[in-house]
Every structure is written in C-alpha cells, then in structure tokens.
Amino acid sequence: MLGATGxxxxxxxxxxxxxxxxxxxxxxxxxxxxFAGTVLLPDSDEFLMAATAYGKVGSPALAVRPTTAAxxxxxxxxxxxQGLVLSxxxxxxxxxxxxxxxxxxxxxxxxxxxxxEGNRVRLGSGATxxxxxxxxxxxxxxxxxxxTYTVGVGGLTLGGGIGWLVRQHGLAIDSLxxxxxxxxxxAVVTASESSxxxxxxxxxxxxxxxxxxxxxxFQAHPxxxxxxxxxxxxxxxxxxxxxxxxxxxxASPEExxxxxxxxxxxxxEMPAETKILVCYGGxxxxxxxSAIRPLLALPGVTGNDVELTLFVEVFDEPSAPPGSIxxxxxxxxxxxxxxxxxxxxxxxxxAPDSAVLxxxxxxxAMNRVPAAATAFAHxxxxxxxxxxxxxxxxxxxEAERRILDGWCVVAxxxxxxxxxFNLRAYPxxxxxxxxxxxxxxxxxxxxxxxxxxxxxxxxxxxx
Numbered sequence: 001m002l003g004a005t006g007x008x009x010x011x012x013x014x015x016x017x018x019x020x021x022x023x024x025x026x027x028x029x030x031x032x033x034x035f036a037g038t039v040l041l042p043d044s045d046e047f048l049m050a051a052t053a054y055g056k057v058g059s060p061a062l063a064v065r066p067t068t069a070a071x072x073x074x075x076x077x078x079x080x081x082q083g084l085v086l087s088x089x090x091x092x093x094x095x096x097x098x099x100x101x102x103x104x105x106x107x108x109x110x111x112x113x114x115x116x117e118g119n120r121v122r123l124g125s126g127a128t129x130x131x132x133x134x135x136x137x138x139x140x141x142x143x144x145x146x147x148t149y150t151v152g153v154g155g156l157t158l159g160g161g162i163g164w165l166v167r168q169h170g171l172a173i174d175s176l177x178x179x180x181x182x183x184x185x186x187a188v189v190t191a192s193e194s195s196x197x198x199x200x201x202x203x204x205x206x207x208x209x210x211x212x213x214x215x216x217x218f219q220a221h222p223x224x225x226x227x228x229x230x231x232x233x234x235x236x237x238x239x240x241x242x243x244x245x246x247x248x249x250x251a252s253p254e255e256x257x258x259x260x261x262x263x264x265x266x267x268x269e270m271p272a273e274t275k276i277l278v279c280y281g282g283x284x285x286x287x288x289x290s291a292i293r294p295l296l297a298l299p300g301v302t303g304n305d306v307e308l309t310l311f312v313e314v315f316d317e318p319s320a321p322p323g324s325i326x327x328x329x330x331x332x333x334x335x336x337x338x339x340x341x342x343x344x345x346x347x348x349x350x351a352p353d354s355a356v357l358x359x360x361x362x363x364x365a366m367n368r369v370p371a372a373a374t375a376f377a378h379x380x381x382x383x384x385x386x387x388x389x390x391x392x393x394x395x396x397x398e399a400e401r402r403i404l405d406g407w408c409v410v411a412x413x414x415x416x417x418x419x420x421f422n423l424r425a426y427p428x429x430x431x432x433x434x435x436x437x438x439x440x441x442x443x444x445x446x447x448x449x450x451x452x453x454x455x456x457x458x459x460x461x462x463x
Contacts (some may be wrong), residue, residue: 005264010351011310017354018092020169021247022225023388025122026421032064032074032075032078033074033077034070034071034073034074034077034405035064035066035071035074035075035078035080036068036070036071036111037064037065037067037071037109038064038065038066038069038372039062039064039065040059040062040063040064040065041061041062041071042059042062043358046338046370047063048088048320049448050063050065050089050104050106051063051098051104052092052094052098053089053093053094053095053096053097053098054092054093054094054095054097055095055280056095056098057098058087058098058099058100058104059098059100059101060087060098060099060101060102060103060104061084061101061102061103062103062104063103063104063105063106064103064104064105064106065106065108065109066105066107066109066110066260067109067184068110068284069180069188069214069215071109072105072107072182072184072187072212073188074180075103076105076182076184076212076454077186078103078216079102079103079105079132079182079454080452080454082328083101083364084101084102085101085102085103085456085457086102086103086105086454086455086456086457087099087102087103087104087105087457088105088107088208088212088455088457088458089104089105089106089108089152089153089155090107090125090126090152090153090154090155090453091106091126091128091150091151091152091153091154091155091285092150092152093148093150093152094150094155094420096381096425096458096459097155099457102381102457105212106126106151107124107126107154107212107214108126108127108128108291109126110124110125110214110215111124111126111127111131112127112215112296113126113131113132113135113136114125115136115139115141115220116217118219119141119192119219119220119222120135120177120217120218120219120220120222121141121143121217121218121220122215122217122232123153123217123218123390124141124153124214124215124216125152125154125214125215125216126149126152126153126154126325127152127153127154127214128149128150128152128153129145129146129148129149129151129153129156129163129315130148130149130150130312130317131149131313132145132153133310133311133312133315134312136220136311137310137311137312139220140166140222140223140224141220141223142217142220142223142311143172143219143220143221144160144161144163144164144165144166144168144170144171144172144174144175144219144221144313145158145161145163145164145165145172145177145324146161146163146164146172147163147164147314147316148315148316148318149314149315149316149317149318150317153216154163154208154213154216155208155420156172156323157172157173157176157213157216158204158205158206158207158208158213158421159177159205159207159376159418159419159420160172160204160205160376160418160419160420161173161175161375161420162362162384162418162420164226164228164257164279164281164311164314165223165257165279165281166223166225166257166362166364166365166366167255167256167257167281167361167362167363167364167365167366168254168255168257168281168364168365169281169365170364170365170366170368170369171366171369171376172218172370173204173205173376174365174369174374175218175220175221175319175372176204176209176216176217176218176219177192177217177218177219178190178191178195178200178216178217179191179192179194179200179203179213179215179216179217180191180213180214180215180216181199181203181210181211181212181213181214182211182213182214183210183211183449183450184211184449184450184452184454184455189211191203196316197281198445198448199211199445199449200443201374201375201441201445202375202441202445202446202449203374203375204374204375204376205352205374205375205376205377205459206375206442206445206461207420207458208458208460209218209420209442209446209455209458209459209460210445210446210449210450210455211449211450211452211455212455222294223281223282223283223311224282224283225282225283225308225309225310225311226277226279226280226281226282226283226308226309226310226311226313226314227279227280227282227283227285227288227289227292227307227308227309228277228279228280228307228309228313228314229277229278229304229305229306230275230276230277230304230306231275231276231277231278231280231295231296231298231303231304231306232274232275232301232302232303232304233274233275233276233298233300233301233302234274234302235262235271235272235273235274235298236277236300237263238274238302238345238349239342239343239346239397240258240298240299240300241274241276241298241299241300242260242337242342242345242346243303243339243342243361244298244299245258245260245276245294245298245315245359245361246337246342246361246383248295248298249361249363250363251294252291252294253287253288253291254364254365255265255280255281255282255287255291256278256279256281256288256289256291256292257278257279257280257281258277258278258279258295258361259276259277259358259359259360259361260274260275260276260277260357260358260359261274261275261276261277261356261358262274262349262356262357263356263357264349264356267298274300275300275401278292278295278306279314280292283308283340289306292306300387303354304361306352313433319463321409325390325391325392325393326390326391326392326393326395326400327388327389327390327391328355328388328389328390328391328400328403328404329386329387329388329389329421329422330386330387330404330407330411330417330426331386331387331417331418331421331422332384332410332411332414332415332416332417332418332423332432333362333378333381333382333383333384333385333415333416333417333418334381334382334383334385334414334415335380335381335382335415335416336382337359337382337383338413341410341413341415342386344403344409344410344412344413345357345385346381346412347354347360348387348406348407348409348410351406355387355388355389355390355403356387356388356389357385357386357387358384358385358386358387358388359383359384359385359386360383360384360386361382361383362381362382362383362384363381363382363383366379367379367380367381371435371438372437372438374439375434375438375442377416377434377435377438378415378416381416383415384418384421385410386421387407387410388409388420402405416432416433416435417429417432417433419433422459424459425459429459430459430461433459439461442461443461443462443463446462446463447462450463
C-alpha cells in the first residue's frame with residue numbers, strides 16, 4: 001500500500017511543486033493492486049537514493065522497488081492509470097533514470113545471479129556488473145560487460161554493452177541468449193531468437209523503449225583472471241600517444257582491450273592527466289605482457305601498475321557529480337582512427353573549455369556480427385570517441401555552445417553515436433544512433449509493443 005514507508009508525503013517546493021503535489025494527491029493512500037514490493041514516498045529514508053541519478057536529483061511522486069515480474073507489471077499498470085511519467089532504472093547512471101512528479105521503477109531488488117548448465121548465467125536486471133563479476137569468480141566465468149562496478153545489468157545491456165572484453169567476446173548483447181520482459185500491456189514474455197524474435201532484436205541496442213526486462217540469460221565465457229592496469233603518460237604527448245597506441249592496438253591480439261583517457265586540469269590538486277588503461281582477457285602473464293609491452297615503450301610513459309588480477313578488480317567507481325549539474329557530452333565512432341582525426345582531437349583537447357576525452361579501441365569480435373543482426377548496427381568501427389564537460393546548472397548557454405562547436409570539428413570525422421553514452425536526448429541523437437533502416441524497424445517494433453509510448457523517458461523512439 002502507498003504510504004507504507006511513511007505516514008504522509010513531504011510537499012516539495014520550487015517551480016515543479018504544483019505538478020508534484022498533484023501527482024501525490026492522485027496516488028497518496030491508494031493501493032497498487034498486485035504489487036508486493038517496496039513503495040518509497042518522499043519522506044522515507046531511502047527515497048533520495050532512489051530518486052537520484054547521475055547528474056540529476058529528481059523529485060518523483062514515488063519510487064517503487066519490485067522483486068518479481070508481476071510486481072513490475074502492477075507498477076506499470078498503476079503509473080498508466082494515474083498518468084505518471086515512468087522512469088526505469090537498473091543502475092542509476094543516466095539522468096533519465098529519474099524524473100519530477102512521476103514514478104521511478106527501481107529494479108535494484110531484482111539482482112539474482114544464477115549459473116545454469118553450459119556456462120549460461122541468468123542475471124536480474126538490477127544486479128550490478130561488479131556484483132556479477134564477484135559472484136562468477138568461483139566458476140572462473142565472466143560476461144562481456146561494462147567498466148563501472150555499480151552500472152546495472154539492464155541499462156548497459158539494452159544499449160549494447162561496451163566493456164573490457166569487447167574485442168574478444170563482443171558487446172554484452174552478443175552473448176545474450178534470452179530475456180524475460182514485462183510489456184507495457186502487463187504481459188510477461190520471453191524473448192529470444194525463437195520466441196518473440198523481433199522484440200529480441202529490438203532490445204539488443206534499442207534501449208528501454210519496448211518493455212521492462214527483468215532477467216537476462218547470457219552465455220558466459222571461461223576466464224580465470226586478467227592482466228589489468230594503468231599506464232601513465234605525460235599529457236604533453238597526447239598526439240604521439242594516440243598515434244602510437246593506435247598502431248600497437250592494430251597489431252595486438254584481440255585479448256588486449258584498451259582505452260585512452262585525457263583529462264584537463266581541474267585545479268592545482270588535479271593537474272591534467274593522460275593514461276592508457278589495458279585489460280588482457282586471460283591469466284597468462286607472459287602472453288599478456290608480450291602484447292602490452294609495446295604500449296609501455298610509447299613516448300612519454302612515466303610508469304604503470306599493470307598486474308595479474310581478478311576480473312572483478314577492473315571495475316571502477318568514478319565519483320558521481322555533486323547534485324544536479326549540466327553535462328555536455330557527445331560521442332561517436334570512427335571507422336578509421338587516422339592521423340587527421342587524431343590531430344583534430346588534439347586541437348580540441350587543448351582548447352580552454354576542453355573536456356574529459358576517452359578513446360576506446362573496439363576492432364575485433366564485435367565487428368564480425370552483421371550490422372542487421374541487432375539494433376546496435378555500428379559494427380564496422382575501430383574506436384569509440386567520447387567527450388564530456390561538466391558545467392554548473394546556471395552556466396550561460398554560450399559556454400555549452402562553445403563546447404559543442406569545438407566538438408563539431410571532431411564529429412565531422414566520426415560516424416553514429418553510442419546511445420548509452422548520451423546523457424541527454426540531443427535533437428540528432430536517434431539519427432546518429434541508428435541507420436535509417438534500423439530506425440524504421442525499431443519504430444515498427446515500438447508500434448507493436450508500446451504503441452502508447454508508455455516507456456518514453458529514455459532516448460525515445462516515438463511509435
């Protein structure tokens with residue numbers, strides 16, 4: 001029953017207070033038929049955690065934590081009946097995981113990890129990838145997944161899933177066998193290559209537009225350990241670092257995964273920094289160091305901490321931005337990471353408003369999947385390039401325009417975008433994320449599975 005975690009809702013002030021009060025008046029004290037999970041109202045102890053996402057503190061009317069697919073169906077039905085905006089979260093690493101005045105459907109209680117026959121694993125959508133890696137240690141198994149410990153299984157997978165095993169095992173969706181999905185209609189279905197195949201196709205890259213996935217079944221891969229660490233490079237050598245890194249990665253085995261990070265100075269205690277992260281997907285240190293050693297010989301390298309470790313240790317937990325901020329982020333893929341693109345990146349990175357730069361090497365297993373096989377269609381690329389700047393909410397629009405104008409020089413040499421790394425729905429994001437034929441097919445799937453656009457609080461594919 002609503003109100004079980006608090007006697008009366010706390011009315012929120014501010015410009016959205018009227019909308020939030022109206023939503024609370026509609027839902028306060030009413031039953032959610034068939035819901036056996038936890039309901040959080042604004043005066044409950046855990047509400048703020050459920051309402052806060054990466055870069056945004058939301059003010060939803062309520063948050064609900066289901067434990068079963070039936071709970072999810074009941075929560076969706078309630079949100080629809082009350083006219084509440086619905087945000088679905090499995091990890092909270094996107095501002096779209098929360099809202100003002102609506103319902104947050106927090107899947108963090110659906111976090112089971114079950115190892116099945118044939119090295120298959122069934123994962124609850126709200127499990128975190130770091131937690132999954134920890135659970136799979138005793139089985140010497142791993143699933144190709146993301147970089148961050150608390151990123152949820154659901155959010156990362158539905159966008160594609162680029163992680164530390166991408167070169168040898170592909171995207172997370174490339175190891176996906178089937179999913180349990182709650183449709184906006186309330187129906188609970190299993191989607192796979194043989195059951196609801198069009199839904200299965202759409203969910204592999206189309207995000208949360210078609211249903212709420214409660215459980216994923218993956219084909220896991222044997223992995224006893226990895227050789228992982230950071231190679232530190234003088235930031236004044238960025239162009240040489242990128243060129244040399246590219247040449248090494250082009251000649252390296254697919255077990256070697258790597259990302260270059262370049263961060264500007266954030267004050268006297270946080271100087272500019274360039275680093276190369278490496279993850280060799282295997283426990284043979286001799287083979288790993290043979291592949292990594294050419295990176296250690298690049299110009300400007302000052303040290304490293306590369307060592308044999310467990311896969312769970314590769315998952316980082318970067319600091320979340322304090323409160324609500326404006327994140328100016330863009331990204332794109334490059335089919336050919338050539339010298340001209342490197343030159344443009346170097347110039348953009350040297351600008352006064354430079355942002356955090358990330359370049360991730362991808363060429364390998366993900367390229368061997370046909371572009372039409374999944375809704376993630378960017379299969380012929382060499383690297384992913386991302387830039388992210390952080391501004392206060394009251395920063396002038398001119399500051400954001402200046403950052404985006406600087407990105408245009410780089411974007412002219414890129415193709416597409418990785419939808420999961422777009423923290424805002426830029427006007428061009430759908431056209432970049434999906435080629436025309438893919439987007440047409442996704443719109444048809446949306447019309448079939450969510451014709452009323454109930455699941456709209458995402459990178460929305462309008463039916």
